[in-house]
Amino acid sequence: MAKTTTKSAKKPAVKAATKPAAKATKPAAKAPKASAGSATKAAAKPAAKASAKSARKTKAKSGKKPALALSMLKPSVNNMSVRVFARAAGLDHSETDVWGHTRSPEYMARNPAHLTPMIEDKGLPRGVLWESCAIMQYLANKHGLEKLYPKAPAKRAMIDSAMFYLIGTLYP
Numbered sequence: 001m002a003k004t005t006t007k008s009a010k011k012p013a014v015k016a017a018t019k020p021a022a023k024a025t026k027p028a029a030k031a032p033k034a035s036a037g038s039a040t041k042a043a044a045k046p047a048a049k050a051s052a053k054s055a056r057k058t059k060a061k062s063g064k065k066p067a068l069a070l071s072m073l074k075p076s077v078n079n080m081s082v083r084v085f086a087r088a089a090g091l092d093h094s095e096t097d098v099w100g101h102t103r104s105p106e107y108m109a110r111n112p113a114h115l116t117p118m119i120e121d122k123g124l125p126r127g128v129l130w131e132s133c134a135i136m137q138y139l140a141n142k143h144g145l146e147k148l149y150p151k152a153p154a155k156r157a158m159i160d161s162a163m164f165y166l167i168g169t170l171y172p
Helices: 013-061 077-089 105-110 132-143 153-170
Strands: 068-072 093-097 118-120 128-130
Touching: 068 077, 077 132, 077 153, 118 132, 128 132, 132 153
Parallel strands: 068 093
Antiparallel strands: 068 118, 118 128
16 A cells, blocks of 8 residues: 655654745745736636637627628538638628528528528629639639739639639549
8 A cells, every 4th residue: 555645744843833834934925926927827818818709709799790691511621611711811701600501491592502601792693602612712803812812824723723622522
């Protein structure tokens, strides 16, 4: 059986009694500083995360409706590509998870193909557009995002090749 004793239990009673008292007085002076600083740091991280989360939520829930509404399914690779694109481009948009609603009469009225992702944008002839690559190309052209979708034919061909690989090979 293992012996479970502490170091102070092995020391003489006088030393054990005086050392903790001395230790208690020294760290007591430093303890408020350390705990206040560490408490501030510890509180700052969750507070920063919470404020960032609330900022994202208020951005989507603010009085002004985002110009772009994205209907998507979170686990889908094709949906994720549009979500990442919109965020990387810094577009003001809202995201709605339509899991279980793509065959509802309301959704089918807007999108007869019942596909995701789908964006709703007033600039579109029908007001909606689906198919991930078509959405990304439309948004890049509309907002002049040459860093993400260059106008130079050779560079654009490389991006188009990656898009066709995404929808035709990687995740058909």
